[in-house]
Amino acid sequence: MKKIGFLSFGHWSPSPRSGTRSAADTLLQSIDLAVAAEELGADGAYFRVHHFARQLASPFPLLAAIGARTRRIEIGTGVIDMRYENPFYMAEDAGAADLIAGGRLQLGLSRGSPEQVIDGWRHFGYAPAPGESDADMGRRHAEVFRELLKGEGFAAPNPRPMFPNPPGLLRLEPHSPGLAERIWWGSASDATAVWAARQGMNLQSSTLKADESGEPFHVQQAKQIRAYRAAWREAGHTRSPRVSVSRSIFALVNDEDRAYFGSGEDGDHVGIIDNMRAVFGRSYAAEPDRLVELLKTDEAIAEADTLLLTVPNQLGVAYNAHVIETILTEVAPALGWRGTAPAAGNEAA
Numbered sequence: 161m162k163k164i165g166f167l168s169f170g171h172w173s174p175s176p177r178s179g180t181r182s183a184a185d186t187l188l189q190s191i192d193l194a195v196a197a198e199e200l201g202a203d204g205a206y207f208r209v210h211h212f213a214r215q216l217a218s219p220f221p222l223l224a225a226i227g228a229r230t231r232r233i234e235i236g237t238g239v240i241d242m243r244y245e246n247p248f249y250m251a252e253d254a255g256a257a258d259l260i261a262g263g264r265l266q267l268g269l270s271r272g273s274p275e276q277v278i279d280g281w282r283h284f285g286y287a288p289a290p291g292e293s294d295a296d297m298g299r300r301h302a303e304v305f306r307e308l309l310k311g312e313g314f315a316a317p318n319p320r321p322m323f324p325n326p327p328g329l330l331r332l333e334p335h336s337p338g339l340a341e342r343i344w345w346g347s348a349s350d351a352t353a354v355w356a357a358r359q360g361m362n363l364q365s366s367t368l369k370a371d372e373s374g375e376p377f378h379v380q381q382a383k384q385i386r387a388y389r390a391a392w393r394e395a396g397h398t399r400s401p402r403v404s405v406s407r408s409i410f411a412l413v414n415d416e417d418r419a420y421f422g423s424g425e426d427g428d429h430v431g432i433i434d435n436m437r438a439v440f441g442r443s444y445a446a447e448p449d450r451l452v453e454l455l456k457t458d459e460a461i462a463e464a465d466t467l468l469l470t471v472p473n474q475l476g477v478a479y480n481a482h483v484i485e486t487i488l489t490e491v492a493p494a495l496g497w498r499g500t501a502p503a504a505g506n507e508a509a
Contacts, residue, residue: 162497165204166197166484167238167406167468170216179476183214187222189477194226196481197233201488204234204266206468211244211284212276220253227261236266238364238406238468239346242298243272243281247305251332254309258336265339268364269305270346271298274434302345306361308332309340341399348438353384357391362402365460367441367470368433377428377441381405381460404466407458408443411451411486420475421445425454448490455495467497 168190172180180186194205205226207216216222219237226235235257258265272295277283281294288297313329345356347363349370356363365381373380385403392401410421422445429440444454461467469487471480492498 161499162464162492163203163234163466164488164492164497165202165206165234165236165466165468166193166471166480167206167208168193168216168471168473169208169210171474172214173474178474179479180474186216186473187225189473190216190222191225191229192477193471193473193480194233194235195229196477197484198230200481200485202233202484204236204466204468205230206234206236206238206266206268209237209240210276211241211280220250220257223265224257224260227257227264230264231262233264234266235261235264236344237268238366238404239268239270239273239344241272241281242269242301242305243286243294244284245301245305247301247308248332250305251308252334254305254339255332255334255336258339259334263336263338265336266342266344266362267339268344268346269302269361271295271302271352303359306340306343306359309336309343311335311337311340344402344404347384347388348436350384350387353388354391357388357401358395360395360397362404363388364404364406365464366406367408368438369441371430371437371439377439378458378460380439381441382463385460385463402466403464404468405460405464406468406470407441407461408445408470409451409455409487409491410443410445410483411448411490412446413448413486413490416479417445417486420472448486448494451491452494455491 170186170190172182172186174181180189190207197205207219207222209217209219211217219240223235254267288294311331313331315330317325317330344362344364347353347356347365348368350372353363365384369377369380410417412418412422427442431438431440444451446454455461469484471483473480
């Protein structure tokens with residue numbers, strides 16, 4: 161059984177062909193899609209974070225709004241670029257959003273990805289310490305953030321405070337118990353997956369990976385996941401880790417689906433990203449029976465406990481809800497990911 165959610169990059173464009181022509185369109189439709197996905201029985205609503213782009217950038221207002229409109233679905237990110245983040249301010253925002261959502265946040269973090277502008281984090285007031293790279297800075301911010309989420313006091317109280325203080329050192333408020341165990345790391349290589357396991361973070365493995373062996377994407381990704389789980393066991397963590405993979409998957413059940421995505425089967429792609437040779441996973445689009453057979457061969461999906469469906473958000477809420485529903489009802493049960501087709505509003509497996 162798998163948790164199945166969606167991942168939106170939150171694109172918008174003023175083009176007449178876009179269903180999201182402004183930031184307001186994207187934000188409001190993201191909330192509506194999360195509500196619709198919950199009603200369909202999906203397990204998660206996740207959002208990418210990109211700065212200086214016509215995409216979603218500030219996650220916590222959106223996560224809090226979704227938390228207030230939903231009751232069951234997980235709400236997360238995939239991923240927040242920690243080079244841009246003040247860990248202290250972020251801990252307050254995350255705690256507040258998680259409390260509004262009743263403890264449903266699943267926050268994916270990373271050390272960063274290729275940017276729209278040169279060293280964009282400098283405009284946010286951050287710079288690597290002497291001897292650090294920007295990636296090192298992102299990891300350091302993540303470590304501070306995770307330490308703050310533990311809720312331990314660290315700040316000496318003012319002897320003449322505006323309001324009475326509890327005894328001892330003070331922590332940031334609001335604090336949300338349990339959020340510290342719902343932090344994920346977005347990893348593109350085997351080494352960073354192993355590092356994430358040792359740190360006690362869940363793993364998000366996306367639709368691209370460092371090409372470390374020349375093997376098909378899903379084979380390399382499955383090996384990455386197995387290395388992660390082995391490192392988790394060796395680290396002696398007491399809880400079970402979670403692993404997600406992201407895929408573009410479309411069941412072609414009507415003429416609209418075929419017009420958008422019925423151009424034939426594709427394969428992996430190889431390219432250079434951030435001076436790294438990367439292999440990009442294929443998209444899956446086929447009639448449901450054929451789609452089931454194709455997905456059976458994906459080793460990484462088999463290894464993961466959570467599947468995030470990347471959705472074409474510019475096609476609107478109704479169409480994206482249809483995309484999610486066809487996977488939940490036409491594909492997932494046949495693969496054993498669901499015992500039966502999920503009933504609207506019911507708890508999903």
